Amino acid sequence: MTGTTKQAEATAGTESPAGSGGVRRRRGPVPYTVVIALLALLVAATATAGTAIGSIGVPADQVWGILLHRVHPALADPDWTRVRETIVMDVRLPRVLLAAVVGAGLAVCGMALQALVRNPLADPLLLGVSSGASVGAVLVLVLGVTLFGVFSLPVAAFCGALAALVAVYFLARSGGRMTTVRLVLAGVATAEVLSAVASFLVVTSNDPHKTQSALRWMLGGLAGTTWASVWIPVVAVLAGTAVLLGVCRSLNLLLAGEEAAVALGLDVHRFRGALFVLVALMVGTIVAVSGQIGFVGLIMPHVVRLLVGADHRRALPAAALLGAAFLIAADLAARTLMSPEEIPVGILTALVGGPFFLWLMRRKAAR
Template identity: 85%
Template structure:
């Protein structure tokens, strides 16, 4: 059986493709890249905690954090106000920014493998817009059927429905092209965004309308420890599952026929992974709003650094996405201080030109 599969794989050309995916790109060793990204995350997180309307010295930030973990090691020399700023105000926001950035990057990389399209992105494919409709319904109608989980579950259902709709709209004759996928995603996203806007405009409560509108622009203001744990759990579990299915994801890069020849049930695998990605995106959007282009930019940068093998690329994408969004959130709250720019605006300003460059590069090839 294995010999026959190997012969079939060689006949379809999947053998060389999988070997290429697994191969290491020339350049810096993978541990060095991973260590650099880890230091980058730590540096941006430290800056995110230290910088603000009340600045806290970097050394004091680490002393406060260490005192919280092991009180006996550090003698408190700071005021209670600074400790409150670090622990209760800025740390949960920085942690949430890192989790959201990591989750969007990992989800974007998984989507690009599932649909075999480098332009796939949670926002471009309408997934974020679907999650937004579910979340806006909860915010505007003040629904609380499931308590704290009402908003994440509604966002998840909207994200899953949007992803399934785009997937079937983009397929024709069993095939999916880049143009059809982008058009289906953009059209679905526009329709869902219009639905969300209609719900906001027709709301009779100005306060709910304002909060829903700012939420749709994407932002992490007002983050507390209560809102952090659900997305942390969803992103950690989702990333762990994706790391466990790296081989099937690598096989999909070779094509559906080749992956099926090697024993992968492509349709069942895609269905399960679509549900997982929708759960991750729905949970993320429920706490951060729509933050676009992170899931598009980070996977491409990571592939340039470590190659396309998902065993290497997924951890790197999580670290790079976390560092990027922490830095973007820091810029969002300091560029126009004391006013705060929705972080989704900054990621769009960076991601839009990158998306245009990517399309021109793909067209030239």
């Protein structure tokens, strides 16, 4: 067994930046359980703020009282009005839950993709899936298609994402195999073409109201969220994250290099192909209900590696919690900074993520 293989076998599941040549152990100054507990508290705090703050404020203790009363009437005495209960349960809570699910899903998918392609710049938008979803959604918004009623837009967006995935998959395959380079190139090319198609549909629309709706969807947002639109992405993100947690050892092996992974019995090409499909389906489901929200899947994995390292058994749960808290906070800012107007949340994530990523690049270059 070669030295590289021994190192990979001994440290599969240890920590290393994505794209590095080897695997090295690096423990943070804060225990992992403490980090997870703090991130969970951060999610709870941002969710409470997201549910309490708005045009009609609801005290935080009443928010929790309403939730506990819904769980069981004996847990809290109802000292709030019916209007406040409706605001919490039917207006704000579904939106906060969707923000948490979308943020967690994008962060987890970003971390998995960065390991699969061994590139720290990879993110969930890499495979052209979001651009395919945009074409499907814009078609519904511009042409006024209502075949599936209120579900017409998410269904069309998901179908567009799935079609983009199939196109990228077949374009990337050559001789029965699919390399990372071909996959990235096919994804980028497909994304550019589909983005151009979506833009063409928008600029050629004769209805300014439909055009504005399409543009706002393309910029990402969670307005109008209902309980009916939450459960599908919840199931998709939970199931996809569970699968990724189950293959953490294989993801860690990829960080040590393809040769070491193959020597330890991992079918790299088949493993990558299967996970690309899984991630694309997760992203397609997410984008179908939220629009394009960038930088969450790119930035959160880097922050998590600074906190707990790159071992996916530790990093994936941390990324899910951090992504959830970040997008809840971003969505809260999007709907309150310019109230009663609402800023597309994709704009805020880009304004925050772009400068942070540049700082991170300079920090690593200085090292």
